[in-house]
Amino acid sequence: MGLTAYIVRRLIYGIILLAGVLVLNFFLIHAAPGDPAETIAGAMGGATAEMLSGIRAAYGLDKPLLTQLAIYLGHVAHGDLGMSYYFNQPVISLIAARVGPTILLVFAAQLIAITVGVVMGVLAARKPSGPLSAVITVLSTVGYAAPVFWTGIMLIILFASIIPIFPVDGMTSARFSGGFVAHVVDVLYHLALPAFTLAIIFLAQYSRLSRASMIDVLGADYVRTARAKGLSETKVVFRHALRNAVLPIITVAGIQFGNLISGALLVESVFNWPGMGRLAFDSVLRRDYPTLLGILFFAALMVVIANLLTDLSYRFADPRIRTGGR
């Protein structure tokens, strides 16, 4: 199967999946207790029965649920995610203003987790019963067990009061001035702690996985062949073994994207990162259904795109998938 046909097929699956996500989320949210009309009215102060029914009529909340769904899907198909009940702004512009920081955070965390995790795993695999191996096992168990909000708070305590070298709040410095490069540096500086916090839990998984995968691959016949050629140990490990050992890591990295995004929403709240997490949190509390649905839709969209990228990189990394062999 050609690459283009493959991508087209995957995109069609992705669209079907996203439509499913929309419908499911729509029903889930409407199954939740509470009346959004009261929330909308509540934000404006006390409300009479007429006001409430007026609000319901204005927002289409008096129509049957299936009709509401059809209207919503029709709007989404035209790129309209509706108006936020609370902010009274189009949901799409609310999200557009916040999706960038979230993507930045998620990708930075994923990059840190994969790079550091794989390096740790490879080093541990070279001496499976050595001290580094033991350290990694303990660290990764702790990293895996600790909830991200707790890790985040601990890091805030550490870096806010004990060794204050990293900013613990926001995305840019309040009194910021300077050019583009300085701005990038400033953002990366603010990114360090949230990204590391989010990375820890995944780093733990990747280091364990790459250790196991690497131990497996180092025992493979082709690694013996590489040694028999007279290659240096560095080339054997990083050229011959690692190329094969990363294959399962790519798979897991793709699967983890969803968890990474939900983790990001928590981390954003802890570090006051101006992404979709804060918005999601607020819209849950305020029963701001259109915003919440929009955020969930965007999260699903990001997962679908990330999975497509994962599959494409898998095809790139493993010729057996590329050419349809065993």
Added chain:
Amino acid sequence: MTKPLLSIRDLKVEFSTRYGHVTALNGIDLDLLPGETLGIVGESGCGKSITALTTMGLIPDPPGRIAGGRIVFDGEDITQADARRLRSLRGAEISMIFQEPMTSLNPVFTAGDQIAEAIMLHQSANRAEADRMAVELLRTVGIPEPERRAQSFPHELSGGMRQRVMIAIAISCRPRILIADEPTTALDVTVQAQIFDLMRDIQQQFGVAIMLITHDMGAIAEMADRVAVMYAGRIVEKGSADAILDNPLHPYTRGLIGCIPVLGKEAGQEGRMPPLAEIPGIVPPLHLLGQGCAFADRCPLAFDRCRTESPMLKGDVHKVACFAAEMEAA
């Protein structure tokens, strides 16, 4: 007598296992002459692959360790060589092909890449030259359409072709010794014959000495000039291939030869096949080896002395380590 290219003297290799130290090789003496084929034969676990890997300097250490003896290649004791020196020998002077062609090639690199890698490592060739030489080598080992096959990944090649690629890698730097560890065991019978033909061609063309490791006496009969029979980490019989096949002295060797299936006219009258022979029992685990001859428990000729004393390898050209054989000869 020709000066041996490789001579192994009193080689001892130990492994630390959960049963304590076990001796995987216990005083091996072997000579490999330039351009000859030396067969090393024995069942699984007798130490033949360990002999090969030790010669390549590829024993995993730990748990393995050379506990004594010398391996002299072209006047240099390679048991004393450092890792860098061993790497410059491996693949260049001494190369090896393995039992499992299906898994011995790296699945993520093309056949051509894997050959070119060895060439660039040991010869002063740039990428383009190495690629060109890789295609030539594929032609040499009898792969059709070598230009196209150089671009193939291992999973696109059959087992026989993969073993040909392994052979191309092994001979890419014109080594003087080719160690073949059960090179045909995983292949179909017809492909086995082709691979042996190829190995013979290559030996004639390049003058390489071959150390052929196998459990198959049929392969020995076809390929080997001289033979060493191994059992439980020792050599129990050694001599020319003709002498050993025609007149095996050790009961273990006789057992191995008895295991070659006989077909056709030789099979006896009325086309009935004689039952396939076997050697009863298995190679004893190395940590359970006692004082006597390791084969005594499975030997039809064993007597009391065999269980208390270990026989030494004795004889002129055709040597054997067996008390029963000594008595027969006397």
